[in-house]
Amino acid sequence: xxxxxxxxxxxxxxxxxxxEAVKLAATGAAFGSILAFAVPxxxxxxxxxxxxxxxxxxxxxxxxxxxxQTIALPDTVAEELMGGNxxxxxFYRNNVWQERDIPFDWA
Amino acid sequence: xxxxxxxxxxxxxxxxxxxxxxSFKCQVCxxxxxxxxxxxxxxxxxxxxRYFGLTTTEFYAQYTEEGGTVLRVKPDASCIFLTxxxxxxxxxxxxxxxxxxxxxxxxxxxxxxxxSMPAHPDCLGVAGADGTVExxxxxxxxxxxxxxxxxxAAAYKQMAAKxxxxxxxxxxxxxxxxxxNNSRNRASSDCLGSPWLDIxxxxxxxxxxxxxxxxxxxxxxxxxxxxxxxxxxxxxxxxKSRRQDFRRKNTSRP
Numbered sequence: 366x367x368x369x370x371x372x373x374x375x376x377x378x379x380x381x382x383x384x385e386a387v388k389l390a391a392t393g394a395a396f397g398s399i400l401a402f403a404v405p406x407x408x409x410x411x412x413x414x415x416x417x418x419x420x421x422x423x424x425x426x427x428x429x430x431x432x433x434q435t436i437a438l439p440d441t442v443a444e445e446l447m448g449g450n451x452x453x454x455x456f457y458r459n460n461v462w463q464e465r466d467i468p469f470d471w472a
Numbered sequence: 473x474x475x476x477x478x479x480x481x482x483x484x485x486x487x488x489x490x491x492x493x494x495s496f497k498c499q500v501c502x503x504x505x506x507x508x509x510x511x512x513x514x515x516x517x518x519x520x521x522r523y524f525g526l527t528t529t530e531f532y533a534q535y536t537e538e539g540g541t542v543l544r545v546k547p548d549a550s551c552i553f554l555t556x557x558x559x560x561x562x563x564x565x566x567x568x569x570x571x572x573x574x575x576x577x578x579x580x581x582x583x584x585x586x587x588s589m590p591a592h593p594d595c596l597g598v599a600g601a602d603g604t605v606e607x608x609x610x611x612x613x614x615x616x617x618x619x620x621x622x623x624x625a626a627a628y629k630q631m632a633a634k635x636x637x638x639x640x641x642x643x644x645x646x647x648x649x650x651x652x653n654n655s656r657n658r659a660s661s662d663c664l665g666s667p668w669l670d671i672x673x674x675x676x677x678x679x680x681x682x683x684x685x686x687x688x689x690x691x692x693x694x695x696x697x698x699x700x701x702x703x704x705x706x707x708x709x710x711x712k713s714r715r716q717d718f719r720r721k722n723t724s725r726p
Contacts, residue, residue, distance in 0.1 A: 386638055388666075389705075393631040395665035398541045399511045400625050427547045435537055 486577050486587035493601035494588065494608055496573060501596040504572050505554045510543040512536065512566050515620040515694055518671045519564040522690065528672040532664055539665025567617035573597070574605065578625075620694055627701050634705065668704070671697045678703070 381389070422443040424436045452467040488494060512520070514528070517540070521531035532540040535552055543566070544552045553561045559569070573589045586605050591597065609615065668674055671693055678700035679686045687693050 381638060389631060389634055389638075392666035392668045393628065393635050395539060395541055395669055396624060396628040396631060398538075398665075399513045399669075400621060400628055425545075425547075430546055432537065432544055 486575070486585040488574070488586040488588065488605050490584075490586075490604065490606040490609070492586070492605050493603070494574070494586075494605045495600040495602040496608060497598040497600075499596035499598070500558050501594070502550075502554060502558060503592050503595045504569075504597075505551045505559065507549045508545075508551065508568075510551065510566055510568060511541055512543055513617075513621055513624055514669055514671050514697060515617065515624070515690075516566045517669070518690055518693060520561055520566075521672070523561055523564040528670050532670060539663060540669045541665055567614060567621070570612035570614045570617070571609075573599065574608070623694070623698055627698055627705075630702065630705050668701055674700050 421440070422438040424438070425432060426434045426436075453464050454467055455462060455464045457463075517528050517531055517536070520535070521528045524531065526534070535544055536542060537544050546552060546554070551559075553559055553565075559565055573591060573595075575587045575589060576584055577587075578584045588599065591599060609618075664670060675686055675693055675696045678684075678696060684696075687696055
């Protein structure tokens, strides 16, 4: 015999289920992102002077013109890279780990 | 993080209004089509999709990443729509491409201001003060985009208000969560961040549920899309609808 749990049992204090809350958060984030809005009470570039910032970094793997995969870097790693550090690609070939620097120039 | 390397603009100053003197004569050098992060709204996606004769669902799958919020770029960091002859989607290009080199912000009171970005060192465009910001926006066909963005911004504010209320209530309950890796939480390139971005899919579902005819023209599609989003916001988060959903799911089980 199985007992069915009512959805309210797993609900958020607001009365909303977790699933709905996650869906709302994802939709809010997507719309906020494309409309360049931030959290409530703020607006994009609200300050008189807006610095040009690096918001995110990602490795993008292409086959010719086709994007195969995007791998986003955590913000903390991106911050380190801004300090003039290098990016290297490490790969396993012929039973040994090999490493190659990826040439790049922030300018 | 601030990039202060030589050759890169370090700051934007939003000190222009619609009647401020401004002009820009693009020389089609395509310099501005490289290395950009072009975010697209549902309306922009709809226009671009129709330009190719696609549904928005197909367009998001083929041309966007970051959960459908950003246009893809080519390996040389150029826009996916850039060709040797220039922009291949020029009549339906996104708002940010129309505004360049202007940037726009809207403050809390709804007042808009514009800023002129320092030109890229290789940009051949000629900036001047022969016209006004208003005239430039008109020449670029930007008004329709502002109009629909305002409508989507209103829908976003409803979402933000609901999220804000959830956040406040959450603070009263201590929840232990594991901190997850940022990169693992991001949507993959072939997955929409929210199904509500996809106008064609959302409108088709909304109209089918109500036995309505799906509109063909862009303005009606956007309006029905916004109605569907608002309906979802109002309906999905009420206790009553959750109970109904729960009952429907349980009765449909074998």
